Amino acid sequence: MRNLTLDGVAISVATEVKYLGLTLDSKLLWRAHVDAVTSKATRAMMVCKSLAGKSWGCTPRILRWMYTMIVKPIVTYGAVAWYSRATIGTVRQTLSKIQRLACVCITGAMRTCPTAALEVILELEPLHLSIEQAAKRTLLNFAREGFGKGKVLSSRNRDKLGTQPPPTLKLSVSLGTFHSIFQAEVYAISMCPEINIRRNYRKERILILSDSQAAVRALSSFEIKSSLVRECVERLNALAEVNDFQLMWVPGHMGVAGNEEADHLPRTAASSTPIGPDPFLAVGPNTIKEMLRRDNSKLRELHWLGTMGQRQAKSLLGGYNLSRYRLLMDLPKEKLRIITGFLTGHCKLRGHLHKLGIWSSDLCRFCDAAKETPLHLLMECDAVARRRYRSIGHVWPREEHIHSLSPGSIMKFIDTLGLVDVL
Missing domain, CATH: 3.30.420.10 (Ribonuclease H-like superfamily/Ribonuclease H)
Incomplete structure (x- = not known):
């Protein structure tokens, strides 16, 4: 190929070029763009994280707002061009690390807490689904077209x-x-x-x-x-x-x-x-937006149900719940951290500590007959049946009862058991 020149200056051939915020490579594999976006979003999230500690700084609601309004748009920018890349497994894992960092920062959860469970608690769809949704909305905007001007008599x-x-x-x-x-x-x-x-x-x-x-x-x-x-x-x-x-x-x-x-x-x-x-x-565009929203809700539920493991989190959380999320966002940081750990099973109860090799026994401290887990305490333990009834209104609650419990009722149950300082 002949060397290209501009005003007598030779133009070199580059394997990558940045145009309108998108990093294009010669094969359109978008690897460089994904790496650049991940790095930029992580830096932005770390700045947001520096604004809050365990007992000071921004509230969980503000932290989530900063993530959705500042960090997330960095990732979804130009999604209509490269969203197909986000469907690849390795890219999805890379993107999930950004959202995991945000979820842990907002909830104060343990590092072992699964990302999918935190996403359900915080009403956040997986990041690759957000990228796909952003691409669909952009295509919808492309399809919108004006039809001139007109007036009509009115009174x-x-x-x-x-x-x-x-x-x-x-x-x-x-x-x-x-x-x-x-x-x-x-x-x-x-x-x-x-x-x-x-x-x-x-x-x-x-x-x-x-x-x-x-x-x-x-x-x-x-x-x-x-x-x-x-x-x-x-x-x-x-x-x-x-x-x-x-x-x-x-x-x-x-x-x-x-x-x-x-x-x-x-x-x-x-x-x-x-x-x-x-x-x-x-x-109409609003009808399509509503269809996209419903489709996105179904996809995130399928992703949650299809996630491997997390038996306790699935039993206690059920699925995405907007009313539960709103109540959780009104809680102080410490209570949100306790309830998040309790609902996901990743807390300082003996069952989880024994799995981490920190505690010698995993037996329940109340009945000494089964593994001490949130699921056992909320649904099975005979020794706390009376306290369970006073707190949540059921002696032997089923999973659907647990799904409908308010964060306040769960916090009252934990307090009744004297586990607030433990967790």
């Missing part, structure tokens, strides 16, 4: 409404399963001018009433980014060219003629079978 002066007869035409259309409420409202408004245009109305006074503020504002907006809204505006303007037309917002359930019937018709349409292919309307 909120209810006194102009006067006394109007109730509508004589009742129409309900099933829109399938992928539409949003906003799309249904706009489509309903769009059907009104279409019907009036087909009836060839001229020089008539026409009022279209809607109780959806979002739909009316979208139709009145100067810039329109939805093809459905654009089509509706075009129909409304075509109707307004030959008629005295107004689109008016009315509050729901305020005695406006036809409004109550309009609220009943969608229920009838929802229970009927749509005619034609599904989706009936173009799938």
